[in-house]
Amino acid sequence: xxxxxxxxxxxxxxxxxxxPQGFGKAISWRGSYDEIAFIPDENTDVQTMHAHALAANxxxxxxxxxxxxxxxxxxxxxxxxxxxxxxxxxxxxxxxWRCMCALAGVPFDHPAMADExxx
Numbered sequence: 649x650x651x652x653x654x655x656x657x658x659x660x661x662x663x664x665x666x667x668p669q670g671f672g673k674a675i676s677w678r679g680s681y682d683e684i685a686f687i688p689d690e691n692t693d694v695q696t697m698h699a700h701a702l703a704a705n706x707x708x709x710x711x712x713x714x715x716x717x718x719x720x721x722x723x724x725x726x727x728x729x730x731x732x733x734x735x736x737x738x739x740x741x742x743x744x745w746r747c748m749c750a751l752a753g754v755p756f757d758h759p760a761m762a763d764e765x766x767x
Contacts, residue, residue: 649740651684652721655701656767657745660760663695667752670697674704674719677726678733681711684719685728685738721767 649657670692677685684704686697708718712731726738746761754760 649725649742649745650721651701651705651719651723651725652767653765654725654740654745655698655705656765657760658694658698658701660758660765661694661749661754663693663698665694665752665754667692667694667697667748669748669751671727672696672700674700674707674709675730676709676711676717677728677738678712678731679726679728679735679738680724681709681713681715682717682719683724683726684709685726685730685732686740687729688727 668691670689671686672689672692673687674684675687677683686700704719705721708716711717725740727740728734728738749761759765
């Protein structure tokens with residue numbers, strides 16, 4: 649899932665919805681420095697996650713071993729802590745997003761869970 653898709657999905661949810669397995673601040677992902685990693689966070693509301701996702705757009709981030717990388721709407725998103733690399737397990741896929749939403753009590757037929765969303 650890219651940043652544009654993530655922010656569009658977050659915008660569809662109630663800002664007060666609490667995600668038991670959410671995310672916080674965006675950093676450069678160790679797996680590929682030109683990708684975003686959101687640091688895992690527990691019991692985070694949608695409003696906070698949305699603010700972190702919006703703040704990442706257009707931001708220049710320093711890679712784990714140096715270099716500067718600009719993040720934009722098409723930048724792939726991951727969930728991983730600083731310096732952590734879990735390969736494909738870090739990817740914020742639609743499946744992972746749906747699992748996160750389900751844990752937060754979001755019904756499967758909610759528009760944020762759809763295969764495609766309009767940004």
